[in-house]
Amino acid sequence: MNKPQYDYDVIIIGAGPSGALAASRLVQQGIRVLMVEKQHFPRFSIGESLLPQSMVYLEQANLLEAVEAAADRLGFQYKDGAAFYASGQESTFEFSKKFSQGPEYTYQVKRADFDHLLATEAERMGAEVIYGSQVTAIQFSPTPVLTLCDEEGQSRTVTAQFVLDASGFARVLPRLLDLDLPSDFPVRGAVFTHVIDNISDPSYDRNKILIETHPQDPDVWYWLIPFSDGTASVGCVAQPDFLQKFETEQNLDSSHELLKICLKQTQRFSQLLSNAEFPNKTQRITGYSANVKKLYGDHFALLGNAGEFLDPIFSSGVTIAFKSAKLASDCLVKQFNFEPVCWETEFAEPLSSGVTTFKAFVNSWYDGQLQDILQFKQAPDNIREMICSILAGYVWDDNNPFNQAPHRRLNVIGELCAS
Template sequence: MTPFAQTAAQTDHYDVIVIGAGPSGSVAASLLHQQGKRVLVLEKQHFPRFSIGESLLPCCMQVIAEANMLDAVNQAGYQFKNGAAFNANGRSTYFDFTDKFTPGPGTTFQVERGDFDKLLADTAASQGVEIRYGQRVDAVDLSHNPRLTISDEQGASYELSADYLLDASGFGRVLPRLLDLERPSNLPSRTAIFTHIQDNIDSVDMGDYHFDRNKILISVHPDNRDIWYWLIPFSNGRCSLGVVGEPHLLGQDADLEATNLEATLIRLVREEPRLKQLLSRAEIIRKPAKLAGYSANVSTLASDKFALLGNAGEFLDPVFSSGVTIAMQSASIAAKCVVKQLNGESVDWQTEYAQPLMRGVDTFRTYVQAWYDGRFQDVIFYQDPNPKIKQMICSILAGYAWDESNPFVAESERRLNMVVELCR
């Protein structure tokens, strides 16, 4: 036996097992591998696979750089993004992410997630991270070292152990389900209907209105501002198109059946005049799908045996595209804590992981709730904004929800209400 040969028993144990190879899983695995930790990523699906959450925020570019993935992302040819545009009842406004309060990147990309997630996973693998696709986690035992029971695609079952587990399974929420950690969200149950289109916007005469492919477009329904639409341009002439609202606002139960989703989406788009005109030549190129009751919460985010990353822990709402940023931020914070614990140091997972992560999540939550109750929409569409205040709010929309030097992060609810009163 050579000095470097391993027995079967040795290969059954890892420093860290990561469940899920999406953005948080690939980034966390890369960061841990860079610190010399033996990491295995288990992914149920095969990449590329479809996912929404296609409009990144500039803040996440810092974590992409931290994981040494920035060159790969910059060279991939994705749609450049420098801000967010908003439309309601013929009124338009926008936020330029380069004109913000918080230092850091002000631009990012809009990406088809199937390709983007595969790029991150492939980059992690090229760095030396081991990824196994087509692997389903069936059970977890935390009585000693964390131990997983896994099924492969041939139906064979096997076990692996690790010193630590990271759940990056997104909406699959593997550990919350297996460990009974799921708790109701404090946000109302909403439904998103979405598709991809060949937008053909260039051939549409919009008069004085200019559509900017460098920005996500958020439109508000003219009669009910609890309903909103996303339009995310890609670099190939396509867009991601979606509509979000509480189910009863989107139509009858029958409208939300799989066979009626396309007709429901088309009907709702035609109810918003500017979007109707903008997409008058668009062609649907992907069968519409829906995501219902997506907001989620858990009883605990982490312990000395596991941590939940991104959507596996908490998902708010797609309105400000915070999902991938929260996922990557959670990966960065958790990786530092894992390395510290594996190196024999004591980690207080509540104060060193959960609380720092939730500071940003709770900032986003303030603005999500204020979007739906109308307060933040009043601020966004105010005609004469204070430039300094707009820069501070712009920082949050750009993902910098953890910057507590920003008064609109440090005191998110009070500061927002103050501006709401001024605008009203």
């Protein structure tokens, strides 16, 4: 299987969720893997609310047992659904009442610990990991030759038969290979932090992510993702002019004060977080949505956010990352076993089919249509169950009609809600 003229069979750029899951699957098949990670773990990352579909991929990679064993120690919060608050009403979706087969729960995780755990497990299984080093150049002659640069400025080259880009928002290969395309979503920004929430309201369910829509501007929304240690991830997503308005009117000079002002615009969040403490740095990102010309090429493929990132509204990032890692690793195992592989039909097309469903739901959310659907209590149970499956990440379930024609289905239900 292995050809000695290459330093590694596969080099993975980035040791986040998609990189670690791909590495774990590959090394268990005897494939030599190097993960190159720019940062040192643990390190902060956003995207803490997992979806139940993710549990399937963790189990297939033999990573689920480690996650379950560490959940209490690392403050992972059991998650069994999602709640949406708007105009004084809350609509709750229980994952146990979904249409698709599969796990009915997952976790809300601090990504610093979660990502570190997965990378450590991949290393324990046999993957090599280099932290504090980044890929600064790549050449194909014809197989990949990567230039790595460490924190002291020392460079060296390594060779591989294949490269997986799991670099997330750093998008290493799209930058180096000129693969970037502008997203067709409007530019939005997010401001967020971790708080000591001090929530005492007995009606609040910590087992669910809570999403609240701005009372006057439905394009603006807030997330509250609790952890089991009494802390929570809190954030606001809006177009830049919404955030800039407060900065100008209030003469704000920090993201910390901006987030507090944004939270004061809410109804439910203001009440729940009235005693919250803000001991951590508040962060801000803008223009995070991205697309690419292609998801794969000769001797490389893009995983997770390195390929396409939609929007954080449905917490789809890690699920898409895991799915891409699963599909890519399956293709590589076949390839290294000299079996025929079609990256278009076995990687790009199946990955894109689920992304298309998520994209339809994101567009419908910002159009306001899906927000009305989620609050429509008279919707037939089977419709709510099908939508619940999407919220749980089961966008690759061919039996769910919403995965076959998501735009049309959402329009039909939207018209029903409006009638």
